[in-house]
Amino acid sequence: MKRLHRKERVAAILKILSDNPNKVISLGYFSDLFQSARSTLSEDIAIIKGVVESLECGVVETIPGAAGGVKYVSGVSKNEETEFINELCNMIKNPTRIIPGGFLYMNDIIYSPDIASKIGIIFSQHFKDKNPDYVITVETKGIPIALMTAKALNVPLIIVRRNSKVTEGSTVSINYVSGSSKRIQTMSLSKRSVEKGSRCIFIDDFMKAGGTANGIIELMREFDSSVVGIGILIESFTESKRLVDDYVSLMKLKSVNEESGEIVLYPSKQI
Amino acid sequence: MKRLHRKERVAAILKILSDNPNKVISLGYFSDLFQSARSTLSEDIAIIKGVVESLECGVVETIPGAAGGVKYVSGVSKNEETEFINELCNMIKNPTRIIPGGFLYMNDIIYSPDIASKIGIIFSQHFKDKNPDYVITVETKGIPIALMTAKALNVPLIIVRRNSKVTEGSTVSINYVSGSSKRIQTMSLSKRSVEKGSRCIFIDDFMKAGGTANGIIELMREFDSSVVGIGILIESFTESKRLVDDYVSLMKLKSVNEESGEIVLYPSKQI
CATH class of the missing domain: 1.10.10.10 (Winged helix-like DNA-binding domain superfamily/Winged helix DNA-binding domain)
Known part of the structure; x- marks a missing residue:
């Protein structure tokens, strides 16, 4: 040069x-x-x-x-983080996002590379002192924000599958009960994915009762590894007891009213 | 400041x-x-x-x-691209990666944020002159490289699902026949995902006969949109006729010998 x-x-x-x-x-x-x-x-x-x-x-x-x-x-400054999360809340609170069943359409937001990058940087600030070895997520919607968190932390990403696939080789599968729907679900991870004794950060786009997060903790135990941090983009209020208590969320969703179009959502930090 | x-x-x-x-x-x-x-x-x-x-x-x-x-x-220089793809080939050609059935375990590579970023930059160089509106992929393994391509191109990512999900709202689903296994598969995409008349780049980690790529082309037609570029990390040799002919691949996989452990894989550009 x-x-x-x-x-x-x-x-x-x-x-x-x-x-x-x-x-x-x-x-x-x-x-x-x-x-x-x-x-x-x-x-x-x-x-x-x-x-x-x-x-x-x-x-x-x-x-x-x-x-x-x-x-x-x-990193981002406190001010920038606050402004960004307020902006996200305003984007999401648009009544046109309501999907029958009271769900919110958010793919355009969570699949945006710019937004996912910033969310990844914010999560990385929360978890960098945990010295993680991996960021882990479950397919599919959490993958972009989990990848960007992994990038900011300079660690590999692990993607847990809903079903074991032939292209993953030998896998460890667990069944777990979803905390809110009480349905039995499966998750599966290639045996080669995680080294023993690893420290993982679990990242996901949404959490209700915490069944998936709890499942990941259990799955990591099968790998003699531990979940040292949980980062959730939006946590939803739930009447059932939450299955995990130590987590960071960026936004809290209180209610979605399909009739009036009112969405009550706010930054987690305001509370 | x-x-x-x-x-x-x-x-x-x-x-x-x-x-x-x-x-x-x-x-x-x-x-x-x-x-x-x-x-x-x-x-x-x-x-x-x-x-x-x-x-x-x-x-x-x-x-x-x-x-x-x-x-x-x-962007990356021609030299850096060549060196990087050679390096990837060497990483992948390791016989310990062979999974029963002749598959190759590559999650550690394609889920690495560093590697996915570089692949994304390389694909973006190939496709930036196509003026794409979106990068599109099918869940799950192609998501990290597709997201990084979308980031480099500054366009949103679209993730097509294998099954329609309640959280996606109304969806358009198509059935297509996988080119190599001849099985009927489904893919599904939320109606809100794509604006009419959009130009999309399809990115995936692997292509055999091209059934998935062909399915995406058909799906985009349902959205009055078109696939203006196809980027594949590894294309595999196949005896069936390939269903798409206009694509860019970075590596070609000729054969995997489960007994001898020999993997014949090389950069697409050497041919």
Whole structure:
């Protein structure tokens, strides 16, 4: 690569760090790439820390020692998070979203790459200190937000299937009772998916009584692994006892009135 | 925001552009954000174009006119693409991946956020000139690479279900015959998912005879929409006639020998 000036190099380093959130990149890597002395790069990193701070888009950390380097941890400011979740609530509260049965059509929102990315960054802020090895979700609707959470945390995604598939090889399946409908459901995961002793964050788009979350906890036990965090986009009020109590939700859905078109939904943090 | 020096502002602008690939951002937005004159920002953009060129990570385009601005189109160099696909081939050719029935276990690869991101960028390079309105995929395994393609193209993702779900509202379902197994399959999509007259890119992880791709083309016809591109991670050799002929694949799988453990797989471009 041709030699870059500081103003170019600083931008290039931030671009590389930002494309690889939560990944430690050694100064040696940058030194080889840009033919620059480590002392010069340390000054570059100091400038980058200031830029990220000004943009309030996370934090750049320097990790000392032989395995050290620098990493970008993605984030959004408290204000931006609040504004974003308010905006989501307003989008969802549109009566045209009501589907017979009192469900809400949300695919356009939860499958939007932009929105899913931001939700992923918000969840990653909640769970980064749990040092997770994986993000786990159940097919299908939670996959985009779970993938973006995994990207922000720099860990692999695991997708649990509703039925075991021949293309997954040997699987572990469990039956569980859905907390709200009381129906027996199955979930299934390839034996190769998870290493023993892993720490997982479960991410899903919706939670009512928590039967699925509870099922995932049980499934992870079969892998000698544990669920160290649960992130839910929307939790719904339920009269049955909730089966899990330690979780983070971004929004709470109180009621959907099919006749009047009223949807009572608010950010979880307001409570 | 406090006033930034050029070396900081250039990095900040590149970070914002890079987080929003294929999205036109007006100079007015940056002018307000950084309290800088447009002439100053134009010089910043020129520097950023050089940085992106040096990193060979896409291109920054200036769009003139009232609705104009600047956008970052993500990309990888030809060399990087070739190296990456070779690497993927080597990862996949590991005999321990063979699953009874001659399938290959690939979840750790296709669910990796890093790998899925790169595949998404590569597909976006192939299809950006088609001006797509959506990226479309069928649940489940293709979702991560399809989402990352949609992100790079800055268009919404559509996920077709195998069965219609109550939470999707009214759906359009079609039955189609799988090209290789000759079994009748169903796919189903919410009526609200696609606007009439849309241009879609179909992304999937695997294609044999092309029955699913063909089904998607038929399904899109029901929405008065069209499939303007097909991107497949791995195409498999098949003795039946392929049902679609216009597609891009990244790798070709010739054979999997369960006894010897030999997997014949190579980059599609070598042919």
